[in-house]
Amino acid sequence: MTAIEIRVLSTHAVSEVLGELGPQFERATGYRLSFGYDPANALRRQIEGGAPFDVAIVTRPVIDTLAGQGKILPDSCADIGRSGLGVAVRKGAPKPDIGTTEAFKRALLAAKSVVRSKEGTSGVYFEKLLDRLGIAEAVRGKITLGPSGRIAELVARGEVELAVQQIAELLPVAGVDFVGPFPPDLQLYTAFSAGVGAASKNLEAAKAFVDFIAAPSAAPLFNSNGLEPILR
Numbered sequence: 001m002t003a004i005e006i007r008v009l010s011t012h013a014v015s016e017v018l019g020e021l022g023p024q025f026e027r028a029t030g031y032r033l034s035f036g037y038d039p040a041n042a043l044r045r046q047i048e049g050g051a052p053f054d055v056a057i058v059t060r061p062v063i064d065t066l067a068g069q070g071k072i073l074p075d076s077c078a079d080i081g082r083s084g085l086g087v088a089v090r091k092g093a094p095k096p097d098i099g100t101t102e103a104f105k106r107a108l109l110a111a112k113s114v115v116r117s118k119e120g121t122s123g124v125y126f127e128k129l130l131d132r133l134g135i136a137e138a139v140r141g142k143i144t145l146g147p148s149g150r151i152a153e154l155v156a157r158g159e160v161e162l163a164v165q166q167i168a169e170l171l172p173v174a175g176v177d178f179v180g181p182f183p184p185d186l187q188l189y190t191a192f193s194a195g196v197g198a199a200s201k202n203l204e205a206a207k208a209f210v211d212f213i214a215a216p217s218a219a220p221l222f223n224s225n226g227l228e229p230i231l232r
Contacts, residue, residue: 004205005032009047010057011040011120012149013083013168014192016225017218018057025212031205038148039120047071053197054206057213059121060191067195076196076207078214081227082189085122086167087179088152093161095179101133104183107162108139115152115160118145122165125188133186152176166190168226191230 010018015037022033038046040058047056047066056063056072060079066072087098087107096107108114108130117123123145130136144160152163156175163170170178181187194213196206212218219229 003030003032004202005034006054006202006205006209007034007036007052008055008057008209009036009038009043009051009053011043011059011192012037013166013190014057014081014225014227016168016172017081017213017221017227020221021213021218025209028212029205029208031202031209033209039117041119042148047197052199054200054202055194055196055209057192057194060193063193063195070198072195073198073203074195076210077193078195078210079191079193079230080214080218081168081222081229082191083166083168083227084181084187084189085125085164086170086181088155088163088165088170088173088176089161089179090155090158091175091177093177095177096162098180099183101183101185104186105133105135108133109135111142111162113142113144113160114139114162114164115144115146115154116164117151118147120165121188121190122169126164129186166226171226189228192227 040062043058044062067074097103098107116126130139150169150173151165152170152173154160155163194210200206222229
């Protein structure tokens with residue numbers, strides 16, 4: 001008998017967590033999981049375009065949009081974790097002071113180059129933040145738009161000096177050092193949510209997976225990967 005396969009479309013921010021929870025779920029249930037990773041807005045477009053899936057793990061605004069469109073079952077949605085934004089440098093490089101708003105501005109002005117995500121939540125927010133801080137013109141020419149995924153890999157290769165992204169996406173990257181979170185008054189927390197696809201042919205299995213990753217027992221794993229768990 002062929003095992004039921006659950007197709008999961010997820011943002012990169014929770015990939016480390018899923019890499020550990022996924023095999024645990026498979027062993028406990030006998031179901032098989034397959035994953036596709038992209039930024040939340042890219043996943044929204046895929047789902048709106050008819051991409052098949054059983055579970056989506058995206059930002060809360062995106063899951064609300066998809067639920068409103070009838071693509072996600074509203075009653076299945078669960079907030080699973082949230083992450084703030086942070087900064088990383090190449091391993092061994094001096095860490096700039098980013099503890100206050102003024103120090104953060106100085107660090108950006110002094111940096112030779114900065115990479116941000118092209119269309120992820122962090123990148124869109126950071127672009128607006130530069131305007132808010134009054135340094136957009138001075139910094140914009142230094143910015144590299146990173147590819148989908150972990151943009152700090154460009155820093156690890158020495159191509160860019162600073163990486164700005166979700167803390168959960170900076171921590172797993174080998175070859176970089178985490179500088180720290182954005183100052184409190186500039187911080188943006190993004191909540192990540194899971195939901196079951198309305199067209200899923202494996203509704204019970206998909207719901208079981210959402211319950212599994214949202215369970216209190218998963219909280220330590222979220223914490224260790226730069227995500228604050230959101231317990232139901």
